Amino acid sequence: MIEQYRITLLPGDGIGSExxxxxxxxxxxxxxxxxLEFTFESxxxxxxxxxxxxxxLPAETLEACRRSDAVLLAAIGGYKWDNLPRSQRPETGLxxxxxxxxxxxxxxxxxxxxxxIDASSxxxxxxxxxxxxxxxxxxxxxxxxxxxGIFETETGEQRGxxxxxxxxxxxxxxxxxxxxxxxxxxxxxxxxxxxNVLDVSQLWRDRIEAMATNYPNVELSHLYVDNAAMQLVRxxxxxxxxxxxxxFGDILSDAAAMxxxxxxxxxxxxxxxxxxxxxxxxxxxxxxxxxxxxxxxPLAQVLSxxxxxxxxxxxxxxxxxxxxxxxxxxxxxYRTGDIMxxxxxxxxxxxxxxxxxxxxxx
Ligand code: IPM
Ligand code: MG
Numbered sequence: 001m002i003e004q005y006r007i008t009l010l011p012g013d014g015i016g017s018e019x020x021x022x023x024x025x026x027x028x029x030x031x032x033x034x035x036l037e038f039t040f041e042s043x044x045x046x047x048x049x050x051x052x053x054x055x056x057l058p059a060e061t062l063e064a065c066r067r068s069d070a071v072l073l074a075a076i077g078g079y080k081w082d083n084l085p086r087s088q089r090p091e092t093g094l095x096x097x098x099x100x101x102x103x104x105x106x107x108x109x110x111x112x113x114x115x116x117i118d119a120s121s122x123x124x125x126x127x128x129x130x131x132x133x134x135x136x137x138x139x140x141x142x143x144x145x146x147x148x149g150i151f152e153t154e155t156g157e158q159r160g161x162x163x164x165x166x167x168x169x170x171x172x173x174x175x176x177x178x179x180x181x182x183x184x185x186x187x188x189x190x191x192x193x194x195x196n197v198l199d200v201s202q203l204w205r206d207r208i209e210a211m212a213t214n215y216p217n218v219e220l221s222h223l224y225v226d227n228a229a230m231q232l233v234r235x236x237x238x239x240x241x242x243x244x245x246x247x248f249g250d251i252l253s254d255a256a257a258m259x260x261x262x263x264x265x266x267x268x269x270x271x272x273x274x275x276x277x278x279x280x281x282x283x284x285x286x287x288x289x290x291x292x293x294x295x296x297x298p299l300a301q302v303l304s305x306x307x308x309x310x311x312x313x314x315x316x317x318x319x320x321x322x323x324x325x326x327x328x329x330x331x332x333x334y335r336t337g338d339i340m341x342x343x344x345x346x347x348x349x350x351x352x353x354x355x356x357x358x359x360x361x362x
Pocket of ligand 1: 094250
């Protein structure tokens with residue numbers, strides 16, 4: 001029987017459309033091989049949407065996402081839109097998509113591929129074998145807490161305010177994702193907070209502790225965020241799964257990504273309640289400096305397709321097929337500029353796509 005899925009494509013800005021084209025080719029081919037049929041609808045987000053409609057997340061885009069089974073996003077932003085007021089910036093479109101689809105759980109893997117180990121800025125023996133999953137809460141915390149804004153005090157001084165807040169239920173649902181993710185991996189979960197200073201973190205820690213009784217087979221630890229940042233760079237292999245709030249997760253996932261030295265290789269998944277569409281996107285940005293030049297590395301976008309198949313559409317075999325193909329093209333020596341090293345074959349975005357298709361057809 002053929003399974004059918006509706007996918008919304010959000011190429012966004014910069015290199016987005018180039019890497020998306022490769023990802024769609026790969027998805028269609030792997031789909032054929034696994035009896036999966038996809039229908040695609042493209043929609044605007046970010047700068048492209050601002051230029052066309054004046055807003056970074058048009059209502060039609062959110063509606064298209066809502067009626068699909070999964071959303072594949074490339075990247076948003078660029079110099080052109082950097083100086084617009086906050087409500088019209090590309091980032092606001094991304095935050096609107098996250099809250100509009102209720103995407104409270106963000107999975108960001110940071111895996112060192114043996115073929116690219118020299119790309120890391122850390123010593124080989126420190127990073128060899130690193131395989132971390134950061135589970136970041138994505139629709140709460142200081143990003144969305146109220147009150148927020150720039151107000152005037154009684155003395156007429158300006159005062160900027162954001163609020164870091166989590167309800168117990170918001171913590172519980174992300175804790176669950178954290179424990180379940182750890183369970184499927186090596187069974188170790190490190191919760192990161194700032195409970196020595198912040199009340200919101202104390203509640204976070206209490207709820208995580210309470211949840212741990214449901215997962216006796218998961219080994220739980222806690223770290224303060226400053227220490228976690230230090231440990232990530234000092235001895236990253238101690239980590240398996242990390243669960244943390246929105247802002248800490250933003251920062252730590254960038255640090256974890258950089259352990260690999262190849263941000264062009266890292267995918268992510270943003271998930272809501274079961275049955276609602278997730279958003280799958282590379283960790284890297286829109287790279288406006290190389291847009292339109294066939295230089296972008298499409299592999300993070302392709303691995304985002306694999307995450308979509310695994311976490312969004314429950315098609316692990318098709319997901320594995322893609323992950324294996326990516327390993328294979330690296331083994332064959334194909335490299336885009338960002339991961340190039342001596343003796344390897346330099347290819348562009350399209351060339352990498354062709355290499356992938358060839359491997360997948362074998
Ligand atoms: C990320 C980005 C976003 C965030 C920005 C672009 C709004 O840094 O996805 O990590 O802060 O969440
Ligand atoms: Mg970030």
